[in-house]
Amino acid sequence: EDWLEGGTRLTLPETRVDQAYRALLVGNMMIASNDGMNYSAGNAYDHLYQAECGDAMRSLLLFGHVSLARRMLGPLLGFYRHATRHHVAGHKLQMLAHYYWLTGDDATLRAQRPAWEPVIGFLRKAREQGGGLLPPDNYAGDVPQQVVSLNSNANAWRGLRDMAAVLDDLGDQAEAARLKVL
Numbered sequence: 001e002d003w004l005e006g007g008t009r010l011t012l013p014e015t016r017v018d019q020a021y022r023a024l025l026v027g028n029m030m031i032a033s034n035d036g037m038n039y040s041a042g043n044a045y046d047h048l049y050q051a052e053c054g055d056a057m058r059s060l061l062l063f064g065h066v067s068l069a070r071r072m073l074g075p076l077l078g079f080y081r082h083a084t085r086h087h088v089a090g091h092k093l094q095m096l097a098h099y100y101w102l103t104g105d106d107a108t109l110r111a112q113r114p115a116w117e118p119v120i121g122f123l124r125k126a127r128e129q130g131g132g133l134l135p136p137d138n139y140a141g142d143v144p145q146q147v148v149s150l151n152s153n154a155n156a157w158r159g160l161r162d163m164a165a166v167l168d169d170l171g172d173q174a175e176a177a178r179l180k181v182l
Contacts, residue, residue, distance in 0.1 A: 007064030054095035093159025
């Protein structure tokens with residue numbers, strides 16, 4: 001109760017809806033491990049998956065648990081899975097941009113730059129070699145078939161576009177302009 005009250009406090013007229021949003025937040029905390037978010041708990045998926053764990057971290061952020069979300073950025077930015085590397089990279093950038101737009105926390109963004117700047121470079125280089133599209137990676141984390149993925153390409157483009165806007169806001173217009181043309 002104390003933890004829930006430390007975030008966004010909603011007054012909802014329907015008890016069932018009030019209990020549902022609170023249960024969602026508690027459920028997300030139950031799959032967290034220290035400062036990291038997991039996809040699940042007690043099964044084969046009890047580890048980090050970028051897109052899903054980034055979304056769970058964002059739910060905490062949206063409900064006012066900013067300091068906890070900030071601590072979870074490090075493990076999310078440090079995550080790497082070769083088989084879905086383009087998908088992961090795009091979601092990292094989207095998550096980071098969303099964090100920035102919700103918090104305005106430019107100090108954390110600047111401090112994390114050594115973690116996210118290589119992600120931008122990786123996607124930029126991968127797209128240049130593929131004529132604008134990313135090379136194939138796994139269809140999904142548990143489906144090893146290599147495909148040129150609309151999902152990976154769309155998420156990478158969105159992540160680069162979002163970070164261009166963030167960099168522009170941070171005063172790095174030159175890098176923002178380079179990302180806008182990709």
